[in-house]
Structure formats: structure tokens, C-alpha cells
Amino acid sequence: MNKLVTASEMKHFDSYTINTIGIPSLVLMERASLAVRDFILNSNYDLTNVVVVAGYGNNGGDGLCVARLLKIAGVHVSVVPVGNSDHESVEHATQSKICQYYQIDLNAKLAALEHATLVVDAIFGIGIDRTVLGAQATAIDKINQSNTPVIAVDMPSGINTDTGELMGTAVKATATVTFAFNKIGLTIVAGPTYAGNVTIADDMGTYDIA
Numbered sequence: 731m732n733k734l735v736t737a738s739e740m741k742h743f744d745s746y747t748i749n750t751i752g753i754p755s756l757v758l759m760e761r762a763s764l765a766v767r768d769f770i771l772n773s774n775y776d777l778t779n780v781v782v783v784a785g786y787g788n789n790g791g792d793g794l795c796v797a798r799l800l801k802i803a804g805v806h807v808s809v810v811p812v813g814n815s816d817h818e819s820v821e822h823a824t825q826s827k828i829c830q831y832y833q834i835d836l837n838a839k840l841a842a843l844e845h846a847t848l849v850v851d852a853i854f855g856i857g858i859d860r861t862v863l864g865a866q867a868t869a870i871d872k873i874n875q876s877n878t879p880v881i882a883v884d885m886p887s888g889i890n891t892d893t894g895e896l897m898g899t900a901v902k903a904t905a906t907v908t909f910a911f912n913k914i915g916l917t918i919v920a921g922p923t924y925a926g927n928v929t930i931a932d933d934m935g936t937y938d939i940a
């Protein structure tokens with residue numbers, strides 16, 4: 731039975747894996763993104779036009795990595811950036827630089843959702859810590875209005891990792907691929923409804939220091 735973790739427990743396992751054991755964060759990001767890519771490629775979703783909606787943290791970094799991996803697999807994919815680029819994480823910047831070598835549109839507009847056949851939600855993961863407002867709330871509402879299948883990266887954006895509560899608004903995902911361990915917030919309150927079918931990518935290599 732896969733354990734259920736909180737955001738802080740997950741962050742503790744991540745940092746132990748990265749800083750003590752020595753698996754680089756970009757390696758974990760690549761393994762997480764490969765799990766999302768495999769889930770998508772092994773599914774029956776229409777991959778004619780995949781749109782990744784990405785924040786500027788590491789959840790967004792995963793989204794950029796997924797976009798690259800799908801492009802390499804021959805999928806037509808574009809990225810809609812959402813949020814404040816001043817808050818870009820180091821890993822997100824690295825993934826953004828890599829994507830530029832694969833001719834991926836990293837500045838698509840939200841209007842791209844009107845023609846998407848599949849949406850990848852990479853706005854927020856376990857780092858969400860306050861009510862969703864502004865550009866991120868607009869993006870989430872546009873995703874929900876698009877009536878397009880949505881694959882959430884790690885968490886449906888807007889759902890609190892620990893409580894399962896809506897942080898103002900949240901992506902209503904068709905399916906969620908969550909990393910290493912299941913999250914408490916995916917199993918209670920609004921989590922199950924907004925997560926859809928949950929797949930746990932439990933072979934990430936993230937160390938479980940019980």
C-alpha cells in the first residue's frame with residue numbers, strides 16, 4: 731500500500747534524495763516527466779495538439795520537460811507560460827533553455843486551449859501555499875472551460891496537497907500523475923473529484939527516509 735504524504739514530507743524526501751544521497755534534482759525532474767510522457771503516450775487521448783500550461787516553479791519545469799519529451803516522440807506540442815517569470819526556478823530556467831533547441835513554442839497564448847486536443851496542467855504542484863488569483867486563476871478557469879481532457883502533473887493545480895481543499899479554484903483533471911508517493915490531498919475533500927484517475931509514479935528514485 732503506497733504511503734500518503736504531505737507536501738512538507740515530500741519536500742523533505744526530495745531534498746534528502748538530492749542533497750544527501752546525491753541524485754540531482756534535474757534527474758528527478760527527468761524521471762518524473764518521463765512518467766508523465768509514458769502515461770500520455772500509452773493512453774488513448776488524441777495527441778494531435780497537446781498544450782502544456784506551465785507555471786514558473788518546478789511543476790512548470792516538469793511541464794517544459796514533458797513538452798520536450800513529447801516533441802521528441804513526434805507529438806505537436808506548445809507551452810502556455812503562466813505567472814511571474816521573475817519567480818522562475820533554476821530547474822525551470824534549465825528546462826526552458828533545453829526546449830529552445832527543440833523548436834517548441836514556449837510562449838503560446840491561452841487561446842491555444844481552444845484548439846487543444848489534450849492539456850497538460852503544470853501550473854502548480856506541491857508548492858501551492860496560498861489562494862490562486864490573477865493570471866493563474868484565469869488560466870485554470872480557461873482550462874476547465876475548454877472541455878478538453880487534462881493530465882495534471884503531480885497535483886491538479888489549485889488543490890491543497892495536505893487538505894484536498896480548493897485554493898480558490900483548481901484544475902478539474904481527467905487524470906493525475908503524482909510523483910513518488912500519493913499525496914493526502916488527492917484522497918480527501920475536493921482532491922478525488924479534481925484529480926481524476928491518479929497514477930503514482932513510484933519508481934522515481936525519491937528516497938523514503940521513513
Ligand SMILES: NC(=O)C1=CN([C@@H]2O[C@H](COP(=O)(O)OP(=O)(O)OC[C@H]3O[C@@H](n4cnc5c(N)ncnc54)[C@H](O)[C@@H]3O)[C@@H](O)[C@H]2O)[C@H](O)CC1
Binds near residue numbers: 934
Ligand atoms: N517529488 C518529486 O520527486 C519531484 C517533484 N518535482 C516537481 O516540483 C514540484 C514542486 O515545485 P515547487 O517549485 O516547489 O512549487 P510549484 O511548482 O508547485 O509552485 C511554484 C511556486 O508558486 C508559488 N505559489 C504557491 N502558491 C501560489 C499561488 N496561489 N499563486 C501564485 N504563486 C504561488 C510558490 O512560491 C511556489 O514555489 C512538484 O509538485 C513536482 O511537480 C520535481 O520537479 C521532480 C521531482
Ligand SMILES: [K+]
Binds near residue numbers: 789851882884886
Ligand atoms: K499541476
